[in-house]
Amino acid sequence: MRKVVFEQVGNIILSIILTIASCQTVLTSKFTSHDSQLNFGVMWFLLILCAIVFSTGRFFYAKKFGIKDGYTEKDGELSAQDEREKVVGLEAAKITYRLLTYFLVIVLILFALATSFIESPITLRLFIIVIIGSGLVMACLTFLISWIVFDNRKI
């Protein structure tokens, strides 16, 4: 369980920072018919820093607990110590897939309707970024919760 919590918490933090960094870029960049200026704020720096810290953490985690927990950097949250954990991972992935499919259907409808209630192009861009970022966080969180639930119940 520890490896999945480690992986998914890291993924969730990176997803949140990426979403905030993207929003910051949209808010600070200027696009006109004559000129365009793309600005990268401090959140992008934080994202790179967190990505480096997380990658290093994964490397050391794999070295320290890899053999005991059946964790590999390549497989990440899908790493499995034995056949039961493979089944647990598969069931969690199934739940995540289903939820993500429903989420995408709702997002599709929201995007189709968005133009009727959002007039500002900047707000529309932010809306899209926040929705996609939320989807990423939701997918990671769903996999984490499902994994913990299936790990402790009859499968």
Next chain:
Amino acid sequence: MVILNKVQQFRKEKKLTQEKLASLVGVSRKTIVSLEKENYTPSLLLAFRIAEALSVDITEVFSLEKEV
């Protein structure tokens, strides 16, 4: 149909801990716990490995209960 098992009974007879049995058959202790609680149905390969580790026939450890 449900697969019943006597893993806990044979393990205790052999004076093996869950940790030891887990390492003998190459799974985590949690998998042995799940097996003993009948929360997990093992693969045929794992069932054979457990029977071998407990030095009993596979049919003595695992049996099929037909639902009425």
